Amino acid sequence: MTELKINGMTCDACAVHVKQALESVPGVQSAEVSYAKGSARLAIAGGTSxxxxxxxxxxxxxxxxxADASDPLPKGGRLDRARDWVAGGDKASHDGGLHIAVIGSGGAAMAAALKAVERGARVTLIERGTIGGTCVxxxxxxxxxxxxxxxxAHLRRESPFDGGLQANAPVVLRERLLVQQQARVDALRYAKYESILxxxxxxxxxxxxxxxxxxxxLFVRLIEGREHVVSFDRCLIATGAGAAVPPIPGLRDTPYWTSTEALVSDTIPARLAVIGSSVVAVELAQAFARLGAKVTILARSTLFSREDPAIGETVTAAFRxxxxxxxxxxxxSQVAHMDGEFVLNTNQGELRADRLLVATGRTPNTxxxxxxxxxVTVDKQGAIEIDPGMRTSAPDIYASGDCTDQPQxxxxxAAAGxxxxxxxxxxxxxLDLTAMPAVAFTDPQVATVGLSEQAAHDAGIETDSRTLTLDNVPRALANFDTRGFIKLVIEEGSHRLIGVQAVAPEAGELIQTAALAIRARMTAQELAEQLFPYLTMVEGLKLAAQTFSKDVKQLSCCAG
Known part of the structure; x- marks a missing residue:
C-alpha cells in the first residue's frame, strides 16, 4: 500500500472528492481517504507516478x-520555489524590490497580494490552514x-400558487446535498485561490x-515543524475571525456546533436550538427549518436588534x-448534554434539542x-485598530478584513486589502464605508445601506422617512408574496437620500441601486424621477421615493 499525507481537507465530503480524484489516476486500483487522519491509502500498480x-x-x-517523504512539497513550480526559499534562507527579502508579507489567504489577503504584485512588489503569503479563508x-x-x-425544498413543500400547482413535500438527502455543496466549494477555492497562486x-x-x-x-512555524524567519518591508495582517463562544456555564463541555460544524453536517437534526439573533444565526436557523428541523431561536434581545425595529419584527413574523x-x-443560564440531547436552562424555561448551534458573533484571529x-494595538475585542488607509499603530504594518475593527x-x-x-x-x-450595503439571506431577505433613522439622529442629523409596504409593489403582487417593506430615510431640508432599509424576497438585488443613489447624493425627488423597469422589485425604490410627494395608491400601475 502507498500512503499520502494530505493537508487542507475540511470535512468528510472533501475525502470523498479526493478518493474520486485519486481513483481516476491511471494505475490506482483503490483508495481509502480519511479526513480525520489527513491521509490516503492506495493500492497501485507498479510504475504509477x-x-x-x-x-x-x-x-x-x-x-x-x-507519507515516507522527508519533504512534503512536491518538486516543480510554485511549491518548488517555496522549498528552495525555506532551505536556502530568506531569499525573498534580498532579491531587490519591495517585499510584502501577507498573513492569511482569504478575500483581504488575496486582493492585497494581487494588487501589490500588480504594483511591482514581491509577496510572501503565509497561511496556517486551508487556502481561501472563511468565505469560500x-x-x-x-x-x-x-x-x-x-x-x-420550501417551495416544493408550499408556495403561494399551491391552489393550481400541487405541492409535494421533498425527501431531503442531506448527505448528497453536502457532496454537491462541497464540490462547488472545492472548485471555487481552486479557481479563485489555488490556481491563481x-x-x-x-x-x-x-x-x-x-x-x-x-x-x-516574522517567525513562521512551517507545517512540517521547522521554523523560519521572514523579513519584510511591509506586512499585511489579514487573519480573519473565528466563531465567538459565550461564557454560558457548561457550554464548552458539550458538542455544540458553530456555523462551521453546522454547514458540514451530513444530517438534519430533528430538533435544533440556536443561540444568537444576528445574520449567521437567522440564516442557518431558517435553512435547517426548511430542510426538516424543528428550530427554536434564543434571541438575547430581538432578531436584528441593532437595525431598524421594523426589520426584526417583520422577519420574526415570517419565521413564526x-x-x-x-x-x-x-x-x-446553563447548558448540558445528557443521553444524546442538549438541555438548556433559560429564563423562559427548559429547552431540549438534538443539536445546538451557537452563532453569537465572531472574534478576530489575533x-x-x-x-x-x-x-500593533487592538481594541477590547482583540480587533486590530486601523485608519481609513488600513494602517495600524505600527509603521509599515497594515491590516484588513475581519481581524480589524471594520465591518465583517x-x-x-477585499476592498480594504x-x-x-x-x-x-x-x-x-x-476606504469609504458611508454607502456600504449589507444583506442577510433570509426569506424574505434583509438589506440595508447608509443610515437608519436612529443612527442619523445619534449623529445629529434631522430626518424624514417613508415606509412602503410590499402590497404597493407590482412585482410583489404578481408574486403573491407581499411580506416586507422598503423604507427610505432622507436628510431634512436637503431631501438627500441617506439610508435605505428593505425586507423583501429580493431585497439583496435592489440594495445596490440604493447604494449608488446615496453615493450620487441623490434627493428623493431625483430618485423618483428615474426610469425603473416595470414588474421588478427594484421599482419599489422609485415608488417609495414617490411617497414623499404623492399617494402611490392613486397612481396607475407604471405611472412616471
Whole structure:
C-alpha cells in the first residue's frame, strides 16, 4: 500500500472528492481517504507516478506528499520555489524590490497580494490552514448553497400558487446535498485561490503559522515543524475571525456546533436550538427549518436588534409563520448534554434539542500573532485598530478584513486589502464605508445601506422617512408574496437620500441601486424621477421615493 499525507481537507465530503480524484489516476486500483487522519491509502500498480497522485490532489486545492517523504512539497513550480526559499534562507527579502508579507489567504489577503504584485512588489503569503479563508471554505459560499437548497425544498413543500400547482413535500438527502455543496466549494477555492497562486511567480506561499518577531520580521512555524524567519518591508495582517463562544456555564463541555460544524453536517437534526439573533444565526436557523428541523431561536434581545425595529419584527413574523419558534429576550443560564440531547436552562424555561448551534458573533484571529512585538494595538475585542488607509499603530504594518475593527463582510475585506496594497506600495487610498450595503439571506431577505433613522439622529442629523409596504409593489403582487417593506430615510431640508432599509424576497438585488443613489447624493425627488423597469422589485425604490410627494395608491400601475 502507498500512503499520502494530505493537508487542507475540511470535512468528510472533501475525502470523498479526493478518493474520486485519486481513483481516476491511471494505475490506482483503490483508495481509502480519511479526513480525520489527513491521509490516503492506495493500492497501485507498479510504475504509477507519485507526481500524478500528488497532482490529482492538488487539482482539488489540497496539498499532498508521500507519507515516507522527508519533504512534503512536491518538486516543480510554485511549491518548488517555496522549498528552495525555506532551505536556502530568506531569499525573498534580498532579491531587490519591495517585499510584502501577507498573513492569511482569504478575500483581504488575496486582493492585497494581487494588487501589490500588480504594483511591482514581491509577496510572501503565509497561511496556517486551508487556502481561501472563511468565505469560500466555511462561510459565504457553503452557507448560500445550503440556503438556496433549503429555499427550493420550501417551495416544493408550499408556495403561494399551491391552489393550481400541487405541492409535494421533498425527501431531503442531506448527505448528497453536502457532496454537491462541497464540490462547488472545492472548485471555487481552486479557481479563485489555488490556481491563481500557482500561476503567479511573484507570490510565494508558505504553509505555516506566523507570529511577529519584531516590526519587520516574522517567525513562521512551517507545517512540517521547522521554523523560519521572514523579513519584510511591509506586512499585511489579514487573519480573519473565528466563531465567538459565550461564557454560558457548561457550554464548552458539550458538542455544540458553530456555523462551521453546522454547514458540514451530513444530517438534519430533528430538533435544533440556536443561540444568537444576528445574520449567521437567522440564516442557518431558517435553512435547517426548511430542510426538516424543528428550530427554536434564543434571541438575547430581538432578531436584528441593532437595525431598524421594523426589520426584526417583520422577519420574526415570517419565521413564526413557517413554524420557527423565536424566543425574544431569552438567555441560557446553563447548558448540558445528557443521553444524546442538549438541555438548556433559560429564563423562559427548559429547552431540549438534538443539536445546538451557537452563532453569537465572531472574534478576530489575533491572539497568536504576538502583536506586542510589532507595536500593533487592538481594541477590547482583540480587533486590530486601523485608519481609513488600513494602517495600524505600527509603521509599515497594515491590516484588513475581519481581524480589524471594520465591518465583517468579505467585500469590505477585499476592498480594504486592495487599498492597503496601494498604500504599502507608495499610494494613498482610503476606504469609504458611508454607502456600504449589507444583506442577510433570509426569506424574505434583509438589506440595508447608509443610515437608519436612529443612527442619523445619534449623529445629529434631522430626518424624514417613508415606509412602503410590499402590497404597493407590482412585482410583489404578481408574486403573491407581499411580506416586507422598503423604507427610505432622507436628510431634512436637503431631501438627500441617506439610508435605505428593505425586507423583501429580493431585497439583496435592489440594495445596490440604493447604494449608488446615496453615493450620487441623490434627493428623493431625483430618485423618483428615474426610469425603473416595470414588474421588478427594484421599482419599489422609485415608488417609495414617490411617497414623499404623492399617494402611490392613486397612481396607475407604471405611472412616471
Amino acid at each position: 507519485p507526481e500524478a497522485l500528488i497532482a490529482a490532489v492538488a487539482g482539488l486545492g489540497y496539498r499532498a506528499a508521500l 471554505n466555511v462561510g459565504c459560499v457553503p452557507s448560500k448553497i445550503m440556503i438556496r437548497a433549503a429555499h427550493i 500557482d500561476g503567479n511567480p511573484a507570490i510565494t506561499r508558505l504553509a505555516g503559522e506566523a507570529r511577529f518577531k519584531d516590526g519587520h520580521s 409563520a413557517e413554524g420557527i419558534e423565536v424566543l425574544d429576550h431569552a438567555q441560557a 491572539n497568536s500573532l504576538n502583536l506586542e512585538a510589532s507595536g 463582510f468579505v467585500y469590505v475585506a 486592495t487599498r492597503a496594497a496601494i498604500n504599502m506600495t507608495g499610494g494613498n487610498a482610503a
